[in-house]
Amino acid sequence: xxxxxxxxxxxxxxxxxxxxxxxxxxxxxxxxxxxxxxxxxxxxxxxxxxxxxxxxxxxxxxxxxxxxxxxxxxxxxxxxxxxxxxxxxxxxxxxxxxxxxxxx
DNA sequence: CTCGTGACTCCCG
DNA sequence: TCGGGAGCCACGA
Numbered sequence: 749x750x751x752x753x754x755x756x757x758x759x760x761x762x763x764x765x766x767x768x769x770x771x772x773x774x775x776x777x778x779x780x781x782x783x784x785x786x787x788x789x790x791x792x793x794x795x796x797x798x799x800x801x802x803x804x805x806x807x808x809x810x811x812x813x814x815x816x817x818x819x820x821x822x823x824x825x826x827x828x829x830x831x832x833x834x835x836x837x838x839x840x841x842x843x844x845x846x847x848x849x850x851x852x
Numbered sequence: 853c854t855c856g857t858g859a860c861t862c863c864c865g
Numbered sequence: 866t867c868g869g870g871a872g873c874c875a876c877g878a
Contacts, residue, residue: 750876752875753875770860770861771859771860771861772861775873780874782860782861782873783860783873783874784861785858785859785860785861785872785873785874786858786860786873786874786876787860787875788859788860789857789859789874789876792858793876794876795859802859807860807861808860808862812859813859814859818859819859823859855877856877856878857876857877858874858875860872861873862870862871863869863870863871864868864869864870865868865869
C-alpha cells in the first residue's frame with residue numbers, strides 16, 4: 749500500500765476524541781503538505797474498508813465538507829457527542845478543538 | 853498501465 | 866462574503 753496512505757491512516761487513528769484535524773494538517777503530518785485533497789480521497793475510500801474516525805477531520809474553515817443530505821448530519825452528531833461544539837455558522841472553534849498533532 | 857474523479861487549499865478579483 | 870482557476874496525486878475502474 750502507498751506509504752502516504754498508511755501514514756494518513758495512522759495520523760487519523762491518533763486524533764483523540766473531542767478533537768478535530770484538518771485535511772491539510774493530516775497531509776502535512778503524513779509528509780505531504782500539499783496533499784490535503786489526497787487525504788480527503790483516502791479518507792473516503794479507506795473509511796469503508798477500515799474502521800476510521802473520519803468524522804474528526806474537517807476542512808480548514810472548521811466546517812464539515814459533506815452535503816447536508818449525505819453525511820453532514822451524521823458527522824456533526826458524532827462530533828457533538830464527543831463534546832465538540834459548533835457555532836451558529838456551523839463552524840468548529842479551532843482554538844478549543846483543533847488537535848495539536850500530539851497524543852495527549 | 854492509463855484515466856477520470858474529487859469529504860482540499862491557496863490566490864486573486 | 867463569494868466565485869473561479871490552478872496545483873495536488875491516490876483510488877478505483
